[in-house]
Amino acid sequence: MTRVDASTVEHVARLARLSLSAQERELFARQLEEILAWAESLQVLDVSEVPPMAHPLAPEWREDAPRQGLPRDRALEAAPDAAEGLFRVPRVIGG
Amino acid sequence: MSGLHEASAAEIRRRVAGREVSCEEVTRAHLERIASVDPALGAFLVTAPERALARARALDQALAAGAEPPALAGVPVAIKDVLHVEGLPTTCGSRILEDYRPLFTATAVARLEAAGAVVLGKTNMDEFAMGSSTEHSAYQPTRNPWDPGRVPGGSSGGSAAAVAARLAPIALGSDTGGSIRQPAALCGVVGLKPTYGRVSRYGLVAFASSLDQVGPFARTVEDAALVVSAVCGHDPADATSAATPVPRFEDGLERDICGLRIGVPRRFLAQGVEAETMARFEEALAALQAAGAVLAEVELPSLPHAVATYYLVATAEASSNLARYDGVRYGLRAGDPTDLAGLYGMTRDRGFGPEVKRRIILGTFALSAGYYDAYYLRAQRVRTLIRRDFQQAFAGCDAVATPTTPRPAFRFGEKTADPLQMYLEDIFTVPANLAGLPGLSLPCGLAEGLPVGLQLLGRPFEEETLLRLGAAYQRATGHHLLAPPP
DSSP: OOOOOHHHHHHHHHHTTOOOOHHHHHHHHHHHHHHHHHHGGGGGSOOTTSOOOOOSSOOOOOOOOOOOOOOHHHHTTTOSSEETTEEOOSOOSOO | OTTGGGSOHHHHHHHHHTTSSOHHHHHHHHHHHHHHHHHHHOOEEEEOHHHHHHHHHHHHHHHHTTOOOOTTTTOEEEEETTBOOTTSOOOTTOGGGTTOOOSSOOHHHHHHHHTTOEEEEEEOOSGGGOOSSSTTOSSOOOOBTTBTTBOOOSSSHHHHHHHHTTSOSEEEEEESSSTTHHHHHHHTOEEEEOOTTSBOOTTBOOSOTTTOEEEEEESSHHHHHHHHHHHBSOOTTOTTSOOOOOOOGGGGTTSOOTTOEEEEOHHHHTSSOOHHHHHHHHHHHHHHHHTTOEEEEOOOTTGGGHHHHHHHHHHHHHHHHGGGOSSSSSSOOOSOOSSHHHHHHHHHHHHSOHHHHHHHHHHHHHHSTTTTIIIIIHHHHHHHHHHHHHHHHHHHOSEEEEESSSSSOOBTTTTTTOHHHHHHTTTTTHHHHHHTOOEEEEEEEEETTEEEEEEEEESTTOHHHHHHHHHHHHHHOOGGGOOOOO
16 A cells, blocks of 8 residues: 655655645645555556557557648747747756 | 527538528527526637627628538537637636637537538636536536536536537537546537547647547437537548548438347446436336347446546546646746746646646656556556457447446535545546547436436447437437426
């Protein structure tokens, strides 16, 4: 049985780039533990010889040919902040 | 002209083709109906009267000039706000896309418009299609037309309520774990989830890409058939859309159902269907049998594991798909962050509601180091078992029947405090998504005065069989003619 506490949720939230309040961490820890406890039923099945199914259909590949993409000005239309034909974001490295 | 909002899509098309009524009159009748009924119902997030009327007038002009009336000439349609329509916003029920306007129209919508349908507006939904009640919309509740104290189901609750309340004869929704079939059942209308790959997902906002499928709501099986004939088929813009030929689904509806075998998974149904819902289901089976179908018992031993499997697979895929909402390229950017990690965290904290956050956390957990094998990979293996169960069942029958839901619509707030209880409502709908099968929900009468649904599941790409059974069922019974109180 997997134990989930607020620090587990904090770790997972960091992986998912979610800022959560302390209250949300507590709530999600409790709910995640409940959901996983109930999903324990999957652990009793012997699936060692069963292949995983990622998708209902076999993949069909198209030719990897270059195509016209979205024009730059259209791609920037919905940006919260853009300048000089680029998306603008806060400082990425250092501080 | 009064009464037009009661007409089926087939009847509207026939009257438009016969020049008895114009597309503009049909559109106006539905817009007026929406204006009078929807303020109390909340099915639409946005309506597009000018766009719709311009489109209707253009169709009228083309018909006046002698153009052949297309298959859905002048038929109004409501679109779930998860599908892009150029010129209208797409919010997906989320604050993170509050002011977002897509740059293109979804293939399914474009094909409906090419067939002469007129888009009335965008309908309410659970945020990012995550929910079974439409209570997780960031914008408004949608009420069940049969009882304003109850939910319409979800996630496509707005589309289901719109068709039930006669705001539109047809609507599009999306179904990842039952989001078409469950609200269709709870609102008393027809809902079809086509086979995975039947309908292009281009322009459908992604939730769980191996499960998502676009499909119709309607009040008759014939109307549902007309919609799928228009929207199905290969699309080069979606690598998962199948090249399988698309029949004219409406052509096979008159055929009788003598000898078609319907499998009933009695053992699976023994867990938790409410008595009145089960009684309606038994009556539906009897009606199909009287119409010539043969009933057989089938075993689907892995299905009790379907909900757990679904909530691990779907949330894992969602956690990946929703990584794109980062406050950089489109959508909300929140706060005044000093670094990029702060930008992501603040934007996603402010933009996503609690159910979406919960599912991102669950999905990220299931994919994370140390837990991947025990949760995500194991769920994928059980998914194979579920598909095998159906392959075995379909060796001996042409369709599998279950109730669509264990009970009729619940009250607002009844299940929001306990997400697990909400998830368990999906027990009969999630297996079709995991296995990639088509599923049809048909109104089969009232339980406690509220609609419930009969679900028919079919072999991949055999929607025709389901629609043929559904049409025979609607010829034999009158449940689809029941309308909610005015």
